[in-house]
Amino acid sequence: MISLVVPTRNRAHTLRIVAPSYFAQADVDEIVFVSDAGDDDTEAVLRAVARAHPAVRMQFLRNARRLGASQSRNIGVQACSNDFVLFCDDDEFLEAGYARTCLAKLLALGAGAVSGRRVYMEVGETTADALRRFGTGLRNAVPFRPVLCEYVNGARFLGDRQQPITNAIILTRRSLLLQYPFDAAYARGNGYREESDYQMNLFVHGHAIWVTNDCHSLHLPLSQVRTGGQRTQTWRRLVWSVHYTRYFYGKYYAAYAARLGLRTPRWLALAAFTGFSVYRELLRPPLHALAMALLRRRARLAAAATR
Template identity: 45%
Template sequence: MITLIVPTFNRAYALKQVLDTFYTQEDVSEVIFIDDCSEDDTKEVVDQFSKKYPEIQTKYFRNNENFGASYGRKLGYQQASNEYVMYCDDDEFLGELYAKTCLEKLLSSGADVVSGRHFYREVGESFESSLSRFGDGLNNDVVFDKFRFQIKTDSIHRTDIEVPFTHAIFLTKKSLLEKYSFDVFYSKGNGFREESDFQLNLFCNGGRILVTNDVHCIHMNLSEVKSGGQRVSRLERFYWTLYYTNYFMNKYFYKVRDKLNIRYPLWVGKGIYFILTFDQFFIRPFRVLLSRGFK
């Protein structure tokens, strides 16, 4: 059986929308919430769903101060009763068989981490309409961008693929989490890279990370998400993205460079990342606006 772990902070409004898709997952017997000192009615929402689904064991833990998502992920697996653990963000809708399919893929393939596809819905879009729009992906970019050190979840692929790390909605084993764990350094700002750190650590030590095209999780549209690490100024997000990527690359660049066929040194990699990220945050939005203005 599977334990679902949900780190959350001031997202009661989102939990009300997504939790039915968590509690109705096949092969899930336990849902654990790690409340990072929320000031809203998160506890009341958890109690409501716990009563709605009494056959699923619900555990709720509330931090006495804000420790960040990595701390919550770590506390979550420490409290899990099952060997198989899946992480769910508090603003994601899970496909009907997401957990079951990820577990079946993990067992049949010998992978150590499995996720489904991940993308953002349009405002108010139903799950079925989102799936129809997404299809097998939305663009022809490479799935793993070694220059940005990130997975492009919208890229087209029609089969199961292996990657150095995937997104935040993934299934793995508690024993692997105990061995490789999460780095609580990613505790401030937007916490960028916090789930990737565990996965890339595992990958560097021979672990296999699989993305299956058979199931999907769908993120709420960003305009619907009123709080969290992405709900800060563009400049703040840019700063924390660079801050955590610098730490992330210092930690893993030379461990993973040969596996990713990277032929340049760390300082060049950081320079490339800075240029691409600056363009993403500050140049590309203006190019898009200008292009729309000429249509």
């Protein structure tokens, strides 16, 4: 059986929506929520959901002071009683069968960790709408960028894919989590790379990381997520992303590059990531908005021409 671990802080408003999908997961008989010194009504919300699923044992743990999501995950792992552990964020649905599918892939592939695809929902979408729109991806792109060490979430690909890191909603073995715990250094700012750190630790020690199209997690629209790293100011996200990537590269880049046969030196890889981060945070949003406005205008003109 599988234990599900969910770190959280003052997200009763999102857990009220997504937590029922955790309790409905086949092969999950234990869920450990770790509140990082939260002070809202998260526990009451979760206990109300749990009462409708008596076959699933729920633990609610609360840190006396803020420790960050990474250390909260470690605390949750210590409390688990199963050999397999699935992580989920507190603002994401799990598609039915997510845990069971990941476990089957983990065992069949001899993997260290497995995730499904992550779908970012749009305002007003149902989960079925979002899955239909996403399909096997949203754009033709390379699914993994080695120099940037970035997984391209929306890239199109079929079947199962092996790569150094995937998204945060992974299933792995408790024994590996005890051997390679999450790094608590990612406790400030937006915690960028905190989930990737564990996966990269596995990768540089010879374990395989896989992502499959056979199951999905579905992230709530940002309009429904009031707090967290995604809601921080743009310049803060930029600074912390570069800061944590510098730390991350310092730990792993030499072994990572050696395993991939990557010749780019670390300083150049960090410079490339910094440039990419500036583009992603400062330039891409207005360019995307402009492109969408032009597409809408073209559609209006085409509709007018057919009248």
